[in-house]
Amino acid sequence: xxxxxxxxxVEWKNPVTTASGTFGSGREFAxxxxxxxxxxxxxxxxxxxxxxxxxxxRIAETSSGVLNSIGLQNGGVDRFIEKxxxxxxxxxxxxxxxxxxxxVPEYLEVVEKLSDEEAVDMLxxxxxxxxxxxxxxxxGTTTEGITEITKAVKExxxxxxxLKLSPNVADISEIGKAAEAAGADALSMVNTFLxxxxxxxxxxxxxxxxxxxxxxPAIKPIAVRMVYETAKAVxxxxxxxxxxxxxxxxxxxxxxxxxxxxxxxxxxxxxxxTRQVIREIGEYMEEQGFEDVSEITKGLIE
Amino acid sequence: MDAISLxxxxxxxxxxIIKRNEPIAENIFEMWIEAPVIAMSAYCGQFxxxxxxxxxxxxxxxxxxxxxxHSKGWIRVVYRVGKHGTGTREITYMYPGxxxxxxxxxxxxxPMSHKKCLLIGGGVGIPPLLQLAVSLVDVFGKxxxxxxxxxxxxxxxxxxxxxxxxxxxxxxxxSRGIKGTVMDAIAQNRVGAExxxxxxxxxxxxxxxxxxxxxDLTAYISLExxxxxxxxxxLSCVCKTSEVNKGTGVKNARxxxxxxxxxxxxxxx
Numbered sequence: 033x034x035x036x037x038x039x040x041x042v043e044w045k046n047p048v049t050t051a052s053g054t055f056g057s058g059r060e061f062a063x064x065x066x067x068x069x070x071x072x073x074x075x076x077x078x079x080x081x082x083x084x085x086x087x088x089x090r091i092a093e094t095s096s097g098v099l100n101s102i103g104l105q106n107g108g109v110d111r112f113i114e115k116x117x118x119x120x121x122x123x124x125x126x127x128x129x130x131x132x133x134x135x136v137p138e139y140l141e142v143v144e145k146l147s148d149e150e151a152v153d154m155l156x157x158x159x160x161x162x163x164x165x166x167x168x169x170x171x172g173t174t175t176e177g178i179t180e181i182t183k184a185v186k187e188x189x190x191x192x193x194x195l196k197l198s199p200n201v202a203d204i205s206e207i208g209k210a211a212e213a214a215g216a217d218a219l220s221m222v223n224t225f226l227x228x229x230x231x232x233x234x235x236x237x238x239x240x241x242x243x244x245x246x247x248x249p250a251i252k253p254i255a256v257r258m259v260y261e262t263a264k265a266v267x268x269x270x271x272x273x274x275x276x277x278x279x280x281x282x283x284x285x286x287x288x289x290x291x292x293x294x295x296x297x298x299x300x301x302x303x304x305x306t307r308q309v310i311r312e313i314g315e316y317m318e319e320q321g322f323e324d325v326s327e328i329t330k331g332l333i334e
Numbered sequence: 335m336d337a338i339s340l341x342x343x344x345x346x347x348x349x350x351i352i353k354r355n356e357p358i359a360e361n362i363f364e365m366w367i368e369a370p371v372i373a374m375s376a377y378c379g380q381f382x383x384x385x386x387x388x389x390x391x392x393x394x395x396x397x398x399x400x401x402x403x404h405s406k407g408w409i410r411v412v413y414r415v416g417k418h419g420t421g422t423r424e425i426t427y428m429y430p431g432x433x434x435x436x437x438x439x440x441x442x443x444x445p446m447s448h449k450k451c452l453l454i455g456g457g458v459g460i461p462p463l464l465q466l467a468v469s470l471v472d473v474f475g476k477x478x479x480x481x482x483x484x485x486x487x488x489x490x491x492x493x494x495x496x497x498x499x500x501x502x503x504x505x506x507x508x509s510r511g512i513k514g515t516v517m518d519a520i521a522q523n524r525v526g527a528e529x530x531x532x533x534x535x536x537x538x539x540x541x542x543x544x545x546x547x548x549x550d551l552t553a554y555i556s557l558e559x560x561x562x563x564x565x566x567x568x569l570s571c572v573c574k575t576s577e578v579n580k581g582t583g584v585k586n587a588r589x590x591x592x593x594x595x596x597x598x599x600x601x602x603x
Contacts (some may be wrong), residue, residue: 056567060591063345063565064437076569082584091570093421093563096390100562105569107583115583230529233418248392275345277389300563301385304347 033316034324035310037071037291038271040192042126043291044071047325048282051247051273051296052076052130052156052196053102057116058123064303066222069310072126074220074294075116077158079132080141082108086163087240092229096275097250098297099229100170101163101241104132108142109142117151126153128194134166136184147190155191157181160198160223162245172198172223175210182214187305190215194271197262199251200226204258205265212266220294221256221262222273248297256288263289265296277310286313286328339340348372349433353408355426359490361415362458363426364400370407372438378465379556379595382409382438384425389479391421396564396590398556399439400491401468412461437506440564442595443555444531446470451478452527453499454516454542456534457485457603464491466531467498483516483534504576517541527551534602543598553598554573560590566591574602 035046035245046111049072050058057075058067067073092099104111114131120127131150133139148150149282155179159172159181171177178195185193195211197204199222224245237243255274263270274292276282283294298305313325322328350369359362365470374443376399383394384518397411415422428434443544444466455463460482463562469476478499482492495501503511504519516538519525530553532542539555546553550580562570572586574601579587 039361054563058565064347074370078522084584084586085569085572088570091393091560091568092573093391093393096392098392098562100568100570102569104584105572105586147473159557222526249389297392300394300565300568302347302435303345303565331409 033314033322034186037272037315037325039292040154040194042192044126046071046310046312047286047292048306049128049271049292049294050075050299050306052158053296054296054299057120057194059163061299061303062123062148065307067202068124069265069307071292072128072153072257073120073123074128074156075120076106077104077130077132077145077161078106078109078112078142079104080109080138082106082111087220089238089240092238094229094242094246095220095250097246097248098240098300099225099227099244099246101239101244103163103241105159109145113145113149117149122149127151128154128156130156130158130196132158132161132164132235134164136181139181140184140188143185143188147188150190154194155183155189156196156220158196158223160196162198162200162224162226162243163241168201172196172199172207173201175206178207178210179214182216184212186215194220196223197221199254199258205262208262208266212268214300218267218269218271219262219266222251222258222274224253225251246276249281250276251275252281259285259290260288276309277301277333279309279316282309282313283316287332289329291326291329340366345437346371348436350436352428352430352432352541354430355600358412359488362490363414363415364410364412365425365428366403366408366410366580367434367436368406368408369436372436373402373404373409375406376402376409376439377443378460378469379444380439381594382411382436386421386424388424388579391424393562394564395418395421395425396440396561398462398594401465405485412458414458437565441590442593444556444595446472446473447529448476449528450526451476452520452525452530453478453480454520454532454534455481456483456516456538459532459534459538459556459558460491463531464494465563467495471498479485479527481516481525483519483538484575486510500503504540515541517545520545524582530554532556533576543603546598554595555598555601556594557589557596557601558594561590564590575600576602
């Protein structure tokens, strides 16, 4: 049975990675299990300069979902290379670094610095964070925006480039097609859904930032539909995410057309969940008599 | 524990047995959990994450460890059930004999000191100080001064604190101890100290900070925060720090990782 996948020229030992922002740089989870078992580790967002993030409260729980408004807090790319990447070098798996910025030059500064790092295998360009005021989602919600950022990043990057798409658009497959046309090597989708939560007793917004991004099983059926529509529209591989809590949801996204999957807030509920997802995908393949994991991606019967 | 854990992973997810779970005051419950590995490795000030059975509630609930029974391998948490609580109510229905998923211990510990210690607790900030008092008595054989603030005479854990140190009580309505705040109780009882440990609501911690700065005392405070993962990954539970934090690289710190215990000068309240 072969569980390995090739995403834009990078060989993954299995199709499972982590969703940016839910796994740090892996260290906190390495306390629980051998994180080199993952197909890839996708890090939290990294910007050119340190970002303080948003005021607290930054997180709220809703039924089958989590609303977050972290605001991409991070210590900046230089610190990331020095601390996080130095650690990730010791982990025998692929490293996907999530790149964020307010402006094109800010994105490019991070891309150029990370392009020179051997330990970085792929770059995921975050054009879909709903929690920062400029940049972020702005590039990911129009075909013009995604074309501009993708072209600029592709010109500078020496690593394969994944564009992380926002679901907060009228037709996500159009954005995916524009990214592909501009040179994207892969897509990851979906980022969180812009949402909010009002505390009825205080009559105030629960999150200090008023709005946040919704993720978790609550959004899974919408994410699956979006992956299905986009997979039909593009030829580049898709890394799918949105409410994967076990192998079943991972398989569902792959049947919708994804080549790989990312596990997000499920890491908060069960720190060893990614290992469980990998095992359960294997069990599913056995059950269906599949020899190669790509058979799931091609396996939807319409 | 699985093989990887035995090979050197420091933490694990445990399915622990609930031994007791009952009210000890109005809307305050204590729960004893049989979790030998956590009991063995935990220190005062640390917390555990408890995972709810309800699949619709994804985030763990963090609880400070109130006390540890090393001989039985049990830990105790004391928690308040909010009137409109979404989750803690479910925890009150976790019956003895059933299992609960739990991780820990997480976070920093109260640094122990041989100096003259003053413990200040307010409301549900009181329980984490109990194991500290136990440890101080065990290690240094000295009874600390303990000042506890409650809303009214519906107090909890007082008897246990009285076995460990000199207890002064303040209540908002004056129905037990002095009427006023913990700071009023310190002033009225002329409680002296060389080092302070405090846990409670933010206004109380602000008063403690002011007092510690004025008297030039070291003070360790344990912060509460709305957490996501409770493991240090999601950056939800940060507090503002006076300097760039080593763990985050910016001027804030993760309460679940660099905290919950901070020296009062490190953080902005």
